[in-house]
Each structure stands twice: as C-alpha cells, then as structure tokens.
Amino acid sequence: MAINYFDYLRKDKMPHIWCAGCGHGMIVKSIIRAIDKLGWKKDEIALVSGIGCSSRTPGYLDFHTLHTTHGRAIAFATGIKCAKPNLKVIVVGGDGDMMAIGGNHFIHACRRNIDLKVIVYNNNIYGMTGGQASPTTPQGYKATTAPYGAIEEPFDVCNMAIAAGATFVGRALDLDVPSMDRVILESFKTTGLSVVDAWSQCPTYYGRFNKWGSAADMMEKYKEITYNFRLKDQISEEEKKGKFPVGILYQTKRDEFCEKYELLRQSLKTKGEGA
Ligand SMILES: Cc1ncc(C[n+]2csc(CCOP(=O)(O)OP(=O)(O)O)c2C)c(N)n1
Numbered sequence: 001m002a003i004n005y006f007d008y009l010r011k012d013k014m015p016h017i018w019c020a021g022c023g024h025g026m027i028v029k030s031i032i033r034a035i036d037k038l039g040w041k042k043d044e045i046a047l048v049s050g051i052g053c054s055s056r057t058p059g060y061l062d063f064h065t066l067h068t069t070h071g072r073a074i075a076f077a078t079g080i081k082c083a084k085p086n087l088k089v090i091v092v093g094g095d096g097d098m099m100a101i102g103g104n105h106f107i108h109a110c111r112r113n114i115d116l117k118v119i120v121y122n123n124n125i126y127g128m129t130g131g132q133a134s135p136t137t138p139q140g141y142k143a144t145t146a147p148y149g150a151i152e153e154p155f156d157v158c159n160m161a162i163a164a165g166a167t168f169v170g171r172a173l174d175l176d177v178p179s180m181d182r183v184i185l186e187s188f189k190t191t192g193l194s195v196v197d198a199w200s201q202c203p204t205y206y207g208r209f210n211k212w213g214s215a216a217d218m219m220e221k222y223k224e225i226t227y228n229f230r231l232k233d234q235i236s237e238e239e240k241k242g243k244f245p246v247g248i249l250y251q252t253k254r255d256e257f258c259e260k261y262e263l264l265r266q267s268l269k270t271k272g273e274g275a
C-alpha cells in the first residue's frame with residue numbers, strides 16, 4: 001500500500017525551510033519509508049538533532065522529537081536511550097554538526113556502541129550559516145571560509161565510524177532512492193551504533209561556489225565520484241581510485257551499551273550492591 005507521508009508530518013510546521021533542490025527532503029522521505037516498513041509506532045521513536053538545515057528534520061516529523069544545540073545531538077540521544085532503552089532513537093544532523101563540533105560525541109558513541117541510529121546529512125558544507133567549509137569539504141573545493149579552495153584533508157564519515165567501532169556503516173546518495181532506502185532500513189534494523197553517510201546536494205552554497213550547476217547537475221557529479229560497493233570486485237582499482245563506495249560498507253556484532261549496563265545493574269542488585 002502506498003505510504004501517506006502526511007501521516008508522519010507535522011502539517012502545521014509546513015512549509016519547510018529547505019531551498020528548492022536541497023537533498024535533505026529526500027533523506028527524510030527515506031527515513032519515513034523505513035519506519036513505515038518496519039511498522040514502528042510514532043510514539044516508540046525519539047528523533048534528535050543538533051542545529052543546521054538538516055537538523056530541522058525533527059520539527060517536521062511527528063515523533064518524540066528534540067532539536068538540541070549544535071553538535072550535541074548524540075549526547076542528548078545518549079541520555080534518552082539510557083533513560084528509555086525501549087525507545088528507538090534516531091539522530092540526524094549535518095556533516096558540520098556531526099563531524100566538527102559534534103565529532104567527539106560521534107566517535108565516542110561509536111566506541112560505546114550504544115543503540116542509536118545516526119544519519120549524517122552530508123552536503124560537504126555548512127548550509128545553514130552560509131557555506132563555510134566543513135570537515136567533509138574536499139581539498140580544493142570552495143567555501144566562504146576557503147575562497148581559494150580548502151587546503152585541509154577531509155574526513156571520510158564511514159571510515160571514521162568504522163575505525164571508532166560502529167556496528168553498521170553505510171553510505172547512500174539521495175539520487176539513488178532504492179539504495180538509500182535499503183541502507184537506511186538496514187541501519188534501523190541494527191542493534192548498536194549505526195551510521196549512514198547520506199549524501200545530499202546543497203545547490204545554494206556548495207553547488208554555486210563550486211560551479212556544479214543545478215541540483216540535477218550536482219547529482220550527476222556525485223554519481224561520477226561514487227561506485228556501488230556490491231560491485232567492488234568487478235571494478236578495477238584504477239576505476240575506483242578517488243571514488244567513494246556506496247551501499248552497506250560494514251556490519252559486525254558487538255555487545256550493546258544499554259544491554260551491558262542492564263546486566264551489570266541486575267548483577268549488582270543480586271549481590272545487594274549498587275542502585
Ligand atoms: C555552538 C554553536 N556554534 C556555531 C553555531 C552556528 N551554526 C548553526 S548551524 C551551523 C552549521 C550547520 O552545518 P551542518 O551541520 O553541516 O548542517 P547543514 O546546515 O549543512 O544541513 C553552525 C556553524 C551554533 N548554532 N552553535
């Protein structure tokens with residue numbers, strides 16, 4: 001049956017703030033489809049964000065929602081998950097929010113393996129504040145704070161998540177809806193810390209500063225610099241050079257933080273110790 005997206009939206013918060021051609025709305029629709037497919041009830045879900053264009057998402061969706069401070073979404077979400085482990089806690093935010101000011105929380109949440117579903121809306125720039133360079137702005141690309149092109153090496157969100165201990169890591173492009181749906185759905189099925197590096201075009205700043213053209217032209221560019229991870233063995237090293245794999249990149253199993261905490265609490269209770 002077709003999804004009625006309006007069942008999940010706060011209609012009184014429309015119209016949204018996103019520019020025409022912004023990819024953020026595509027990610028939101030994919031999140032809705034995954035939730036609908038899993039049959040999660042709206043009051044089972046807590047959706048948490050920091051600050052940024054992407055971080056406006058919780059305002060528009062009719063779940064338990066928290067729009068927090070810049071870079072602190074994962075810290076708030078950690079508190080929610082510890083207090084209410086039965087809630088399904090989704091964290092959304094931009095590459096600036098998650099990788100710069102919130103980078104510390106990001107790596108420690110991965111290390112801790114707490115059951116949060118983290119989605120990074122990665123547009124390679126700070127959108128909301130007018131296009132400053134972010135930790136994912138590629139070298140040579142322009143931003144208001146890098147008028148001659150960024151000279152720093154960028155972070156790769158997925159490599160960072162894998163290295164820090166996340167149990168599910170995927171990358172998805174808003175231009176490939178079935179693939180984004182699959183990656184987000186599988187991330188939501190994970191128990192533990194999952195990360196989706198969800199690419200989203202920002203035609204207003206990143207596209208304009210770097211002369212990438214319209215939103216549709218930007219999508220073509222993103223297609224050119226990526227390849228399907230499932231086909232990695234059929235693509236030569238030469239062809240893959242400088243390109244980003246897309247799809248489910250990494251899955252493992254590790255004990256989840258809240259479950260371990262509960263076990264410890266129970267064992268202390270049995271011994272008559274602790275709270
Ligand atoms: C502590 C703090 N520092 C800086 C800001 C300003 N600020 C608001 S949003 C933002 C960047 C948002 O970029 P990103 O997280 O990449 O999300 P996007 O807008 O691109 O979706 C910044 C720097 C702030 N609100 N609070």
Ligand code: SF4
Pocket residue numbers: 017018019021022023024053054123127128201202203204205
């Ligand atoms: S400034 Fe960029 S990220 Fe923000 S809404 Fe516009 S297109 Fe999207």
